[in-house]
Amino acid sequence: MQILSRLLNDCRESDRQIGMKIGITGGAVSARIRKMLSNEVIKSFSLKIEPPAFGFGVLYIVVTGEDLDKILNQVKLVGEPFFVVPCVGGITVCAIVIKEDMKHKIELAKNLMKDVRVLSIFEAVQSINSDLTKTDLAIIEELMKNPREKIDVIAKNTDFSTKTVTRSIEKLQGNEAIMFSLVYEPTKLKDFIPFAILNWINDDVKKTLKQLNKEFSEYYMQKPFVAKNQIVLFLYSDNIFKLDELMQKVRKTQGVTTADLFIPKKIALLQEWVKNAVKEAERSPTLHLTYQVN
Secondary structure, three states, X not given: OHXXXXXXXXXXXXXXXXXXXXXXXXXXXXXXXXHHHHOOOEXXXXXXXXXXXXXXXXXXXXXXXXXXXXXXXXHOOOOEEEEEEEEOOOEEEEEEEEOOOHHXXXXXXXXXXXXOOEEEXXXXXXXXXXXXXXXXXXXXXXXHHOOOOXXXXXXXXXXXXXXXXXXXXHHHHOOOOEEEEEEEOHHHOOOOEEEEEEEXXXXXXXXXXXXXXXXXHHHEEEEEEEOOOEEEEEEEEOOHHHHHHHHHHHHOOOOEEEEEEEOEOOOEEOOHHHHHHHHHHHHOOOOOOOEOOO
């Protein structure tokens, strides 16, 4: 779980680096990663990019039902799917990439999604300054194929120097909207329960996040997602009773107004919108990729 957690937060971290931090050899880390790939705990390594990095908004919808095909068809009426996560309890969390007129798309979602019942719908507002260049876009295209690819291979495929590739990757790793991560299979984690807690904050978000980090970081599976007045914690537990205890403690944290629990059964990270966004940006004479909220 420690290896999986480190890879979720930065899958470019080397096996040796991971081993040094958790107290085993790099070879042992490599062997465990191969095992997690072979038994499909790790489905794929991925470059996860938040839509604001390309100047787009993102709309989150929680609906009843677990039929992925049906839900995806409904989501596509509103915008491009970002991720779809069926959860325990017969509900599914969806993220939709919105390119324009967010308020209109929210109303459209309410009216068009007739075959599923919408339990919650909201925009997770983020203020992100993205300064991606044409060089960054070319390297992103390579990283989409394999985010763990070696720098010299990327340099060869893009005709950039290794120095240019290294500098670009370091820049991408420092971008809060871009994560070198992976997609895992929740049902394969036999001895652990991964879960997410969506918190609505009525206090200073940074102050509340600091308190949540202090109380719960030892249970983090990956670093929290932070928006304007929301904090999503990604945690894991080895039993359902500990999970419930953690949930109750989160709800009592100062600054947390409400907290909702989600236990994923499957995770689908859809990348078609990123490929389209990169191609569109590459054709543009100037890049306008900033999505800011006052």
